[in-house]
Amino acid sequence: MTAPSAPGGSRTAALPRLLAAALALLAAAGLTSCSAAEAEPSAPAVARFTQNGVTVTLAVAGWKDAKGTLTATFTPTEAGYHLYSTDLPAEGVEGVGRPTSVTVAGGLAADGPAAADAEVLRINLPGVDSAVPVYPDGPVMLTLPVRAENPGSTSAGTAKALISYASCNTEEGCNIPVMDRPVILNITGNALTFP
Structure with missing residues (x-):
């Protein structure tokens, strides 16, 4: 034993x-x-927030000679939700929807239009006569080329990225839109970062 x-x-x-x-x-x-x-050392600056059914991740890449790229990735927090196209009018189609957008203010200016990485679909919704432009369900990334307003300045400054969107589900309806939510950025001669 x-x-x-x-x-x-x-x-x-x-x-x-x-x-x-x-x-x-x-x-x-x-x-x-x-x-x-x-x-x-080359990791891009990143900021993130979640509001009204969407997580938004902002990143800065390629900042050189006071120019670079700002990306905003909009990810619905629940499956089956879509975001509206950047081409949607500000007031929506017959009042339905709000455009997905990223703009800049303060010490930054856009150096071209924002581009989306997803195709635009046109869907018909009950009670709306016209088709509504949306992105497919799931995340969509907008890319915005940006430049410093005062590129010769060696002193630090600040700017804002203004984020707008609304997420919707064709069966359950829409979340409350987010309009021009500000995200602060710090600008120096060689960097564009989030505080």
Whole structure:
């Protein structure tokens, strides 16, 4: 009877050593990943917020010579929701919908129109005579080329990205629109960042 328990006992005694070794390896891997991410100098500036059924992620890329690109990714928080096209009139179609948009103010100016990464669909809604332009259900990214208003300045300044959208589901209706929600950006000669 004592012989069978001895091997099991030795396995049980070895288990804490194996767990400790595994945890040490995981910790080392985690530290390596974190230090690599922190050391990455070219990571773009990012800001994020969630409001009225959509998470908006803003990023800055390619900032050079006081010009760069501002992207805004609009992701509905629930499946089956779409966003309206940037081409939708500001008041919607027969009052339905609000355009998805990102504009800038303050120390930044648009250096061209915003472009979307999704095709525009035209859907018919009950009670609306005209087709409404929307993006397919799910996320859509707008890309806006931007430039500093005062590119020769070496002093820091601020600007705002103004974010607007409304998300809707053809069966459940729409969330309350978000209109011109400001997101602050800091401008320096070599960087455009979020505080």
